[in-house]
Amino acid sequence: MAMSRQVVDDLLETKVGTLLDPRFHMSEKGQRILGTLFAGVFAAKLLLRVFSSPAPSEDYVVDPNVGADYKVVSEKEPELEDMPQLNLEMRRTFDAGYTLPIAKRLEQLRAMRKMLVESEGRILAALKEDLNRPQFEAIFYDIKVPLLEIDQTIRSLRQWAAPEYKGFNMLTFPSTQWLQKQPYGCALVIGSWNYPFCLSLIPVMGAIAAGNTVVLKPCNVSSACSRLQADLVREYMDPLVVQVVGTTMKGDRHCTAALLEQRWDKIFFTGSPTVGKVVALGAAKHLTPCTLELGGKNPVFVDKSANIEMAAKRTCWARCMNAGQQCISPDFVLCHRDVVDEFCEAAKSWLDKFFEGDAQKSAHFGRIVGASQVERIKGMLKNHGGKVVCGGEVDEKERYVAPTVVRVGIDSPAMDDETFGPILWVVAVDDMDVAISYMSSKPKPLSLYIFSGNDRVSKRICQNTSSGGVTINGTLFHCGHPDLPFGGVGSSGMGGYHGRSTFDAFTHAKPVMQKSLWWDGGALSDPFFLYAPWTSFKQRLMWFLVDYAA
Numbered sequence: 001m002a003m004s005r006q007v008v009d010d011l012l013e014t015k016v017g018t019l020l021d022p023r024f025h026m027s028e029k030g031q032r033i034l035g036t037l038f039a040g041v042f043a044a045k046l047l048l049r050v051f052s053s054p055a056p057s058e059d060y061v062v063d064p065n066v067g068a069d070y071k072v073v074s075e076k077e078p079e080l081e082d083m084p085q086l087n088l089e090m091r092r093t094f095d096a097g098y099t100l101p102i103a104k105r106l107e108q109l110r111a112m113r114k115m116l117v118e119s120e121g122r123i124l125a126a127l128k129e130d131l132n133r134p135q136f137e138a139i140f141y142d143i144k145v146p147l148l149e150i151d152q153t154i155r156s157l158r159q160w161a162a163p164e165y166k167g168f169n170m171l172t173f174p175s176t177q178w179l180q181k182q183p184y185g186c187a188l189v190i191g192s193w194n195y196p197f198c199l200s201l202i203p204v205m206g207a208i209a210a211g212n213t214v215v216l217k218p219c220n221v222s223s224a225c226s227r228l229q230a231d232l233v234r235e236y237m238d239p240l241v242v243q244v245v246g247t248t249m250k251g252d253r254h255c256t257a258a259l260l261e262q263r264w265d266k267i268f269f270t271g272s273p274t275v276g277k278v279v280a281l282g283a284a285k286h287l288t289p290c291t292l293e294l295g296g297k298n299p300v301f302v303d304k305s306a307n308i309e310m311a312a313k314r315t316c317w318a319r320c321m322n323a324g325q326q327c328i329s330p331d332f333v334l335c336h337r338d339v340v341d342e343f344c345e346a347a348k349s350w351l352d353k354f355f356e357g358d359a360q361k362s363a364h365f366g367r368i369v370g371a372s373q374v375e376r377i378k379g380m381l382k383n384h385g386g387k388v389v390c391g392g393e394v395d396e397k398e399r400y401v402a403p404t405v406v407r408v409g410i411d412s413p414a415m416d417d418e419t420f421g422p423i424l425w426v427v428a429v430d431d432m433d434v435a436i437s438y439m440s441s442k443p444k445p446l447s448l449y450i451f452s453g454n455d456r457v458s459k460r461i462c463q464n465t466s467s468g469g470v471t472i473n474g475t476l477f478h479c480g481h482p483d484l485p486f487g488g489v490g491s492s493g494m495g496g497y498h499g500r501s502t503f504d505a506f507t508h509a510k511p512v513m514q515k516s517l518w519w520d521g522g523a524l525s526d527p528f529f530l531y532a533p534w535t536s537f538k539q540r541l542m543w544f545l546v547d548y549a550a
């Protein structure tokens with residue numbers, strides 16, 4: 001072997017070394033030699049694809065006795081003092097390989113699907129109790145959307161979880177390389193109250209699909225939905241895979257704090273930026289990766305070239321979904337001064353049509369979730385310093401806030417904080433560049449909406465503003481496409497999900513490289529120029545290959 005290596009070295013020194021000399025003008029013979037060399041490399045690459053060993057197939061080690069001695073993980077909801085033991089036992093379940101087999105993951109996804117289908121009536125009743133949710137909204141958001149996500153994941157799971165092979169690179173040749181999809185481990189999902197089933201179950205589904213164990217903490221602001229989630233998960237799903245906590249406790253603060261004291265491998269939180277900061281601090285203590293789905297004050301840009309009727313229609317429709325209690329809901333409108341009166345009149349007209357002249361009696365308009373939230377919104381209606389175009393009524397007893405349009409100045413106090421209610425603030429601006437400049441000075445929103453009949457204007461706004469996502473000539477729609485990750489940026493969040501991105505949010509894509517060993521004297525499979533001493537020839541050859549690889 002030593003002789004063959006010396007022969008190879010001498011050959012390369014005399015032939016290729018001369019070709020690489022910068023003072024040497026490559027002859028026709030030299031070009032043929034170099035061409036033959038590269039032809040050999042690519043032929044070897046082809047042989048490597050045919051004969052190299054593939055990445056290992058599914059071969060998980062599972063402890064059949066997992067859970068036999070558990071004290072907390074059961075069909076009973078854990079108490080506050082049980083959180084450390086709960087974390088330990090859910091971690092032991094993962095370490096035992098229980099959640100790793102694809103068959104187990106699919107079993108639990110199908111169980112969740114069955115839970116949603118068979119429990120539709122109970123879910124609708126809980127949403128009615130907490131939010132007076134109209135049936136269309138309730139079925140669409142909290143049943144149909146999770147079912148779509150589950151069905152796509154069931155269809156695609158084996159493909160998503162399979163090793164993802166990567167292509168040829170000169171610097172690592174000969175080799176086979178791939179990304180091995182591995183779950184993080186023990187995940188914590190903290191849900192929200194405004195879409196309690198959708199915003200809790202989709203992340204839980206993603207965690208299970210990726211092979212994690214998961215603890216779900218629903219939000220008790222929507223208390224009926226929170227209790228029902230706990231009941232349904234215990235009824236339909238494997239307690240060794242998913243646990244629900246905190247639904248029998250008053251409020252959320254103490255349970256969330258106890259959970260954040262534990263070490264998790266992934267945290268997924270949906271809620272306000274204020275609580276998101278608390279979650280991020282808790283995760284930082286253990287260097288735990290987070291997905292934070294927060295919120296923000298989402299703007300609507302309305303250019304003078306827009307279809308004003310359509311802009312008003314789609315903005316008011318989105319603003320009144322769930323009575324404005326939606327993190328992606330349009331909060332305020334930056335409308336070109338030339339069309340602002342037309343926009344306000346159109347908005348007033350569409351609100352009247354949507355709710356048949358009386359939103360309080362309409363079966364298609366929801367309620368604010370609690371008394372404190374009603375009081376906060378009522379305060380905003382008193383202190384905006386603008387002019388009410390329509391609406392403005394508040395009934396504390398019914399937790400009703402009327403769909404409302406208000407003309408305000410750009411410096412109004414109403415422009416400071418997220419409204420999270422059915423009020424649309426409308427601001428007149430001289431042009432869209434003024435609107436762009438205003439948004440550049442504000443925290444980055446979760447969503448941004450543009451209405452314009454001029455593609456150049458739309459692209460200008462899109463390229464010069466920062467937000468989690470954008471819909472042009474519409475509202476909300478970008479959040480419904482499974483191939484568009486949904487998430488925030490800056491103060492509106494980090495990370496994304498929906499479709500494959502939900503699986504990816506709970507997955508570590510581990511890079512793996514398998515080097516090939518050939519009987520070629522090391523000419524290709526163990527190149528001599530990698531090793532010291534690095535002669536000038538070896539360096540020239542190495543830099544040539546580096547430049548070629550680039």
